[in-house]
Amino acid sequence: MNSDGMNSIAAQPSWDRRVNNGEAAQRLLDGDAELMLRVREGDEACFTALLERHRNAVIHFLYRMVLNQAVAEELAQDVFLRVYRFRRNYEPRAKFTTWLFRIATHLGLNWIRDEWHEKTKESLDQEQDGATRQVRDRSRTVEQEMVYQVRLREVRQAIKTLPSKQRAAVMMHKYEELGYAEIADVLRCSESAVKSLLFRAYESLRMRLAHMA
């Protein structure tokens, strides 16, 4: 295929369709909306089911956003509390996960902004951000573990240098496996803006982490 053909393929929205995000994902998302509708009607057990389903994803996303496990869990509680409070207003117009990650992103970005203004950021070197609580992988030797911790610190430092919106986009794309359309929905921007945002973010990371590759 020539380059024109490649250009036209790339322009089509279907070319980047994720292999695993097929019917199963659609069923899951529909299931989320159904559960949320039942929560709206007062079924608290369905809220527990939603919490079970998305708790870890929201906490992990927020942890990578704010780089602090305790803050991430606090913010995740705020996210689910808001979902619970607004249950009566819920309308399944968008995917439930879009709504959920929009709340999480909003809270995460606010926290980053406030922290930035207050200038009370803890130093990554002081390891007060929850990283020290990470359970050591016993399959690694002590040397391997030390190398791993150094690499991890560099990754976290590189992530921290990203502008907050780029950081959110990378976290959703890389770790939560959200598609461009859903990330655009969460960040309230166009898909092309998300693609550009992601490329710039990955380029920044490439320049900072090239020596580790």
Add this chain to the structure above:
Amino acid sequence: MGCSLNKSVAEELIVAYAARTLDAHTEADFERHLDSCARCRELAAQQRAVWSVLEEWHPLPVSPDFDRKLAQRIAHTKPSGWWLHLFRIWSWRPLVPVAAACTVLLFAFFLKNDDRASAPAPASQSRVRIEQQVEHALDDMDMLKQIGVDVSGVKPRSSQKI
């Protein structure tokens, strides 16, 4: 030799190639392009390497008391009294403008009645009052006659002219 791909398309393909989200057909096409484009080849290889480095960042385990704390916070948000619960029921909200309209109408009604009550007495009421005064005056004259007082020279009062 420069890249034959549009800049934004090339960027999009490189990110998707690194993320391994291209379908097999497009990936094969892109790899053919990489064979002929050194710049894209280098960028794509480095992006895949970065992607692998990012894979090393595992999340931390979630605190075991996360759900308990959340349940406590939710419990605090629940209304304590039945009246609060009723007040928060969504179906009450459409009644608010109706209630406001009724209040305004009632207020206007009472205001109008109050105006009517405080208005000056009409002519028929003052006439009745004068007649009562005349009757009282005549009664007084009868009483004076009974005790022997000559009232023939008494000039009638102005109210008695009517």
